[in-house]
Amino acid sequence: MQVTKVALVGMGTVGAGVARLLIDHGDRTGRHAGRILWVEEVVVADPKKARDYALPKTVTLSDDLSRITNNPEIKIVAHLVGGLEPARTIMLKLLESGKDVVTANKALLAEHGPEIFDRARELGRAIAFDAAVAGGIPIITNISQCFSANQILSLRGILNGTSNFIVSQMDEQGETYAEALKEAQQRGYAEADPTMDVSGADAAQKLAILAHLAFGAQVHWNDIPRVGIDTLDAADLHYARELNYRIKLIAVAKLRDSGLELHVTPNLVKIGTPLAEVRLAYNAISVVGDAVGSIFFHGLGAGQMPTASAVVADMIDMAVGRTPITFRTVELWSKSEARVQQCDHSALPSRFYIRLTVEDRPGVLAEVTGVLGKHQISIASVIQHEPSEEDGGQSIVPLVIMTAQATEGATQKAMAEIGKLTSVRPNAVRMRVLD
Amino acid sequence: MQVTKVALVGMGTVGAGVARLLIDHGDRTGRHAGRILWVEEVVVADPKKARDYALPKTVTLSDDLSRITNNPEIKIVAHLVGGLEPARTIMLKLLESGKDVVTANKALLAEHGPEIFDRARELGRAIAFDAAVAGGIPIITNISQCFSANQILSLRGILNGTSNFIVSQMDEQGETYAEALKEAQQRGYAEADPTMDVSGADAAQKLAILAHLAFGAQVHWNDIPRVGIDTLDAADLHYARELNYRIKLIAVAKLRDSGLELHVTPNLVKIGTPLAEVRLAYNAISVVGDAVGSIFFHGLGAGQMPTASAVVADMIDMAVGRTPITFRTVELWSKSEARVQQCDHSALPSRFYIRLTVEDRPGVLAEVTGVLGKHQISIASVIQHEPSEEDGGQSIVPLVIMTAQATEGATQKAMAEIGKLTSVRPNAVRMRVLD
Numbered sequence: 001m002q003v004t005k006v007a008l009v010g011m012g013t014v015g016a017g018v019a020r021l022l023i024d025h026g027d028r029t030g031r032h033a034g035r036i037l038w039v040e041e042v043v044v045a046d047p048k049k050a051r052d053y054a055l056p057k058t059v060t061l062s063d064d065l066s067r068i069t070n071n072p073e074i075k076i077v078a079h080l081v082g083g084l085e086p087a088r089t090i091m092l093k094l095l096e097s098g099k100d101v102v103t104a105n106k107a108l109l110a111e112h113g114p115e116i117f118d119r120a121r122e123l124g125r126a127i128a129f130d131a132a133v134a135g136g137i138p139i140i141t142n143i144s145q146c147f148s149a150n151q152i153l154s155l156r157g158i159l160n161g162t163s164n165f166i167v168s169q170m171d172e173q174g175e176t177y178a179e180a181l182k183e184a185q186q187r188g189y190a191e192a193d194p195t196m197d198v199s200g201a202d203a204a205q206k207l208a209i210l211a212h213l214a215f216g217a218q219v220h221w222n223d224i225p226r227v228g229i230d231t232l233d234a235a236d237l238h239y240a241r242e243l244n245y246r247i248k249l250i251a252v253a254k255l256r257d258s259g260l261e262l263h264v265t266p267n268l269v270k271i272g273t274p275l276a277e278v279r280l281a282y283n284a285i286s287v288v289g290d291a292v293g294s295i296f297f298h299g300l301g302a303g304q305m306p307t308a309s310a311v312v313a314d315m316i317d318m319a320v321g322r323t324p325i326t327f328r329t330v331e332l333w334s335k336s337e338a339r340v341q342q343c344d345h346s347a348l349p350s351r352f353y354i355r356l357t358v359e360d361r362p363g364v365l366a367e368v369t370g371v372l373g374k375h376q377i378s379i380a381s382v383i384q385h386e387p388s389e390e391d392g393g394q395s396i397v398p399l400v401i402m403t404a405q406a407t408e409g410a411t412q413k414a415m416a417e418i419g420k421l422t423s424v425r426p427n428a429v430r431m432r433v434l435d
Numbered sequence: 436m437q438v439t440k441v442a443l444v445g446m447g448t449v450g451a452g453v454a455r456l457l458i459d460h461g462d463r464t465g466r467h468a469g470r471i472l473w474v475e476e477v478v479v480a481d482p483k484k485a486r487d488y489a490l491p492k493t494v495t496l497s498d499d500l501s502r503i504t505n506n507p508e509i510k511i512v513a514h515l516v517g518g519l520e521p522a523r524t525i526m527l528k529l530l531e532s533g534k535d536v537v538t539a540n541k542a543l544l545a546e547h548g549p550e551i552f553d554r555a556r557e558l559g560r561a562i563a564f565d566a567a568v569a570g571g572i573p574i575i576t577n578i579s580q581c582f583s584a585n586q587i588l589s590l591r592g593i594l595n596g597t598s599n600f601i602v603s604q605m606d607e608q609g610e611t612y613a614e615a616l617k618e619a620q621q622r623g624y625a626e627a628d629p630t631m632d633v634s635g636a637d638a639a640q641k642l643a644i645l646a647h648l649a650f651g652a653q654v655h656w657n658d659i660p661r662v663g664i665d666t667l668d669a670a671d672l673h674y675a676r677e678l679n680y681r682i683k684l685i686a687v688a689k690l691r692d693s694g695l696e697l698h699v700t701p702n703l704v705k706i707g708t709p710l711a712e713v714r715l716a717y718n719a720i721s722v723v724g725d726a727v728g729s730i731f732f733h734g735l736g737a738g739q740m741p742t743a744s745a746v747v748a749d750m751i752d753m754a755v756g757r758t759p760i761t762f763r764t765v766e767l768w769s770k771s772e773a774r775v776q777q778c779d780h781s782a783l784p785s786r787f788y789i790r791l792t793v794e795d796r797p798g799v800l801a802e803v804t805g806v807l808g809k810h811q812i813s814i815a816s817v818i819q820h821e822p823s824e825e826d827g828g829q830s831i832v833p834l835v836i837m838t839a840q841a842t843e844g845a846t847q848k849a850m851a852e853i854g855k856l857t858s859v860r861p862n863a864v865r866m867r868v869l870d
Contacts, residue, residue, distance in 0.1 A: 021584050021726060032583035034764040130581070136727040138581035145757070146565070146573035148467035149456045149747035274733065277707075291456060291744035292571040292734065298709065299730035309726035312584035320764050322580070322757045329469040329755050 002035035004319045007068045007099075008042045009090055010080035011061075014104055014131070015042070016052035017308030018078050022315075023056060033316045040074055041067050052304075065090060069097035076318050078311055079103040088112050095125045100324065102314040104131035104307055107196075110205035110221040113212070117333040126327035128314035133206045134159060134283045136306030137299040138313070143213045143287065144330050150289030152214040154254040156434070159206040159264075161281035161301045162190045162197035163229045163249040167266075168279050171237045171246060177230065189281050189302075200226035200249060200264040207251040207264060212332070214287075215253065216339030217260050225345050226264040236355060236429055239400045240268050242383060243353075246276045250434055259343030267434040268353050274298070275434065346409030351380065351433040354401040354411075356418065357425035359394050364423045368399065371421070375414040378404035396425060402433065437470035439754045442503045442534075443477045444525055445515035446496075449539055449566070450477070451487035452743030453513050457750075458491060468751040475509055476502050487739075500525060504532035511753050513746055514538040523547050530560045535759065537749040539566035539742055542631075545640035545656040548647070552768040561762035563749035568641045569594060569718045571741030572734040573748070578648050578722065579765050585724030587649040589689040591869070594641040594699075596716035596736045597625045597632035598664045598684040602701075603714050606672045606681060612665065624716050624737075635661035635684060635699040642686040642699060647767070649722075650688065651774030652695050660780050661699040671790060671864055674835045675703050677818065678788075681711045685869055694778030702869040703788050709733070710869065781844030786815065786868040789836040789846075791853065792860035794829050799858045803834065806856070810849040813839035831860060837868065 006022070008015050022029065022039050029037045042061045055061055068074055077099045081087040087108045094101050095116075103109070109116070109132055120127050130140040134157070143152070158164050162184055169180035181198070184190035196202045201221070208221035229249050240247050245268035254261040269276040274296045278284040283301025288294045300306040317323040358364045369379060383400040390396065403411065415430050441457070443450050457464065457474050464472045477496045490496055503509055512534045516522040522543045529536050530551075538544070544551070544567055555562050565575040569592070578587070593599050597619055604615035616633070619625035631637045636656070643656035664684050675682050680703035689696040704711040709731045713719040718736025723729045735741040752758040793799045804814060818835040825831065838846065850865050 017726070025584070025586075028584060028586065032579075032765060136730060138577060141581050142573060142577070144467075145752065146576050146748050147744065148751050149460070149463060149744045151460075151463065272712075274709075274712075277709075277712075289744065291452070291740040291747075293738075293741050295571060295732070295734035297730070297732060300728045303728075305726040306728050309582065309584045309724065312726075313581050316583050317580065320760050322760055325755050325757050325760075330467060 001030055003038045004035050004076065005040045005074045006037045006076045006078065006315060007040055007074045008078045008080060009065065009068065009094070011042050011044050011051055012080065013052065013304045014307045014311065015078070015080040017304040018080065018311050019053050019055060021308055021312045023059070029312070029316060033319050035319060037076070037315055037319060041071065043068055065093060068099070069093055072098065074099065076100050076102065076315055078315060079105065080311070081105065082107070084108060084111055088116070091116055092119060095120050095123050098125070100126045100318050102128045102131075102311055102318060104129070104311055106132035106205050106209060110208050113209070113333040118335065120327070121334070126318065126324040128318055128323045128327075130314050131307050131310035133209055134285060135299070135301040135303065136309050137283055137285065137297045137301065138310065139210065139285050139297060140213065142297070143210065144326060147287065147289050147292055150291045152255070153288045153290055154252070155210055155214055155285060155287055156275065157207075157210075157251045157285035158248055158275060158278050158283050159251045159285070159301065160197050160200070160203040160249060161283055162194065163200070163203070164278060164283070165189050165281040166198065167229055167232065167237070167247060167249065170232070170234055171241075174234070176234060177232060198230040199228035203249060203251045203264045207253060207262065211253040211260065211262060213330070215255060215260055217253070217262070217342065218333070218338035219262060219342050223342065224262045224264060227266060229266055232266060233429065235398065236431070239355060239383065239398070240353065243268070243381070243402065244271050245269060245433070246271055247431070248275060248278065250275065255340070256343055258347065259341045261348055262342055263345065265432055267432045269434045346407065346412070348408045349405045350408070351405055352403045352411050353431045353433055354403065354415070355429040356399045357396050357427055358399045359423040360397045361423070365399065367421055367423060368418055371414050371417045372401070372403070375410045377406040377410055377414055380404045391425065436465055438473045439470050439511065440475045440509045441472045441511045441513065441750060442475055442509045443513045443515060444500065444503065444529070446477050446479050446486055447515065448487065448739045449742045449746065450513070450515040452739040453515065453746050454488050454490060456743055456747045458494075464747070464751060468754050470754060472511070472750055472754060476506065478503055500528060503534070504528055507533065509534065511535050511537065511750055513750060514540065515746070516540065517542070519543060519546055523551070526551055527554060530555050530558050533560070535561045535753050537563045537746055537753060539564070539746055541567035541640050541644060545643050548644070548768040553770065555762070556769070561753065561759040563753055563758045563762070565749050566742050566745035568644055569720060570734070570736040570738065571744050572718055572720060572732045572736065573745065574645065574720050574732060575648065577732070578645065579761060582722065582724050582727055585726045587690070588723045588725055589687070590645055590649055590720060590722055591710065592642075592686045592720035593683055593710060593713050593718055594686045594720070594736065595632050595635070595638040595684060596718055597629065598635075598638070599713060599718070600624050600716040601633065602664055602667065602682060602684065605667070605669055609669070611669060612667060633665040634663035638684060638686045638699045642688060642697065646688040646695065646697060648765070650690060650695055652688070652697070652777065653768070653773035654697060654777050658777065659697045659699060662701060664701055667701060668864065670833065671866070674790060674818065674833070675788065678703070678816070678837065679706050680704060680868070681706055682866070683710060683713065685710065690775070691778055693782065694776045696783055697777055698780065700867055702867045704869045781842065781847070783843045784840045785843070786840055787838045787846050788866045788868055789838065789850070790864040791834045792831050792862055793834045794858040795832045796858070800834070802856055802858060803853055806849050806852045807836070807838070810845040812841040812845055812849055815839045826860065
């Protein structure tokens with residue numbers, strides 16, 4: 001059987017999984033690629049570090065990237081280095097030495113996609129990155145290949161497993177945010193510094209990549225409006241459930257007449273709908289195409305073997321020649337103009353969930369609803385329970401309002417104004433309700 | 436922009452959708468294929484018949500297949516002819532005249548796959564068929580490409596939208612089988628003769644194709660044990676719900692030590708699990724791979740535009756060269772030996788739902804459970820309601836039993852023996868409970 005020599009840069013959790021699949025399960029690769037993907041070199045920062053997978057003696061483990069870049073027999077490299085540097089420099093060196101590259105580094109693509117993809121095109125090389133978004137769910141291949149006859153109308157996804165795990169634990173186990181975060185860290189779902197995950201930044205990076213593929217948008221991930229789950233209060237999970245919703249961190253890209261709607265925010269999602277039922281560290285994506293209709297994907301968005309599964313599938317596609325074709329025909333991050341512009345966030349319509357803490361005395365509800373009315377915001381429903389707390393001798397009550405369709409801008413302005421009412425305490429909450 | 440000339444054979448519902456996507460939305464094809472797919476010829480049995488889509492004057496509509504086979508400029512043909520003949524002959528003529536072919540005809544592949552694929556290989560041609568299984572859900576591409584690093588462990592799917600629609604209507608609207616079938620026919624989900632759909636034969640054909648792709652099985656669809664939904668009684672939907680299950684027609688392919696488990700049968704599926712929540716004419720497939728874990732797909736499994744979406748994606752893949760690579764590397768229906776054999780159906784373990792109508796007198800439950808015990812079948816739970824009917828002066832009651840794990844063979848034998856008890860009426864029901 002034909003042999004294609006490959007190499008790995010980086011052998012952390014995912015790298016060890018990739019090595020295991022290529023080396024221990026070479027028969028699969030043989031069956032699907034019609035050739036063996038032979039691991040020739042593994043390059044890591046510290047070759048002495050203990051690894052999750054014991055490489056056979058046929059593989060050289062070193063910290064010397066030139067063993068790959070100077071070896072013309074190595075055709076394909078799995079680039080499994082996180083962060084921006086030295087990941088970017090390594091990526092460029094690999095391309096410049098004639099390698100096709102498979103990567104799982106979404107931050108690198110979201111930050112330096114245009115530079116890296118342009119360089120790959122100049123050099124006649126290809127890059128594959130299905131592992132960079134939603135781990136084991138092959139959403140990149142499905143969007144760039146399987147739905148190519150469609151105008152994609154919308155993407156809605158749970159793209160950050162860490163956040164979803166934390167919210168699930170808060171919702172189902174009654175844990176506080178701090179407890180759920182700690183459990184996520186103990187299980188290896190969350191980093192010591194969880195900021196990228198819980199702030200929505202990680203999901204925004206993935207959304208920027210998907211929006212580029214599906215809509216031809218060229219939006220920097222940091223320009224996508226985002227709210228994380230790090231300020232989520234267990235009380236809102238409780239009230240949401242009372243209204244028959246769960247709260248999920250949802251990434252949305254939706255084509256509107258005015259442009260592309262893009263945001264990552266906690267949303268109330270109706271119980272019983274597919275996205276509401278995504279639990280623990282799972283990811284899910286709902287794609288609507290004008291021909292195919294609604295297609296829903298659910299699977300593990302991270303973890304060693306799901307991510308390795310995506311990396312090795314990309315390596316096989318690269319070896320047999322499918323990825324180079326896709327890379328040439330789909331003009332990724334090219335210098336051509338964006339096909340769609342991000343639309344004005346403040347004009348976006350949605351239903352909203354609003355929770356206020358108000359003084360329990362006559363006239364307060366009228367004051368609050370008066371402000372909403374002034375901003376043309378209709379109320380769909382209100383929950384007001386018995387007073388349960390006191391604050392400075394004044395008994396206070398939670399007031400939960402579901403609005404009819406209103407705009408981001410109008411609700412923001414109304415909230416600012418409501419915040420100034422003397423009868424309203426300063427911990428107001430406003431969240432989108434998913435259509 | 437480069438032009439690839441294509442043709443359509445057949446222009447029924449799906450063909451009209453394909454023509455619409457290629458002709459009215461050529462910009463999409465341009466964007467994803469880097470070329471125009473130019474529709475040169477459409478060949479149909481009766482060119483005078485009214486069509487769902489008005490072809491522009493640039494396209495020749497005829498009943499003359501030689502206009503395609505004699506035109507060497509036409510490279511790719513969408514073969515959208517149903518049934519076995521003349522579909523098979525047309526397929527072979529297209530291949531022999533040098534065309535690559537995209538088809539949605541699952542019956543043709545399930546029946547004549549080996550002959551057709553061998554002929555294509557001999558001739559150096561390629562066939563794509565993602566539209567043949569699960570319509571808009573790109574399950575063929577996902578299994579043969581995206582999960583190629585995995586040993587697939589199991590596939591479980593709702594592959595027949597007609598059956599799912601009928602069962603959903605019976606379950607949710609309280610309709611009888613006959614009423615729900617009539618509604619499915621009125622909505623265009625079911626044929627005048629619905630046998631292929633409601634007998635499980637259509638799902639078995641799709642399962643045979645998936646089992647071939649995912650496991651290397653070479654099982655004729657008619658050798659897959661199947662039970663349809665045409666004998667489903669509304670009472671069982673009711674009892675299932677009482678036990679927190681729904682009933683769904685489920686196609687299963689699962690790797691076991693003894694071989695490949697294959698069957699299409701109505702199953703009790705736990706409420707809240709993804710397959711239980713698939714409603715109306717939707718399809719869904721749950722794939723478990725040893726690396727990727729469990730991946731769930733949900734979408735429209737039939738209909739004009741979802742199926743056309745899959746056909747046009749295949750035409751684009753063919754035009755850019757991806758499909759020919761897949762076709763060469765994945766040895767579809769080759770003469771090589773099957774990688775796995777179908778395992779002994781009677782030895783397959785499952786939990787079972789059993790419903791009997793028994794006489795309401797002391798000792799009957801003991802008789803029935805005695806027979807089950809003799810066959811080593813443990814009982815997990817029993818529902819027995821108040822007697823509600825009389826039969827020949829004897830009041831009779833429904834007796835619903837959920838077994839623990841037992842084999843097909845043992846439960847079949849036990850049911851035959853139970854059927855001989857004088858206290859048991861002859862309408863016994865036995866269904867698998869999905870794990």
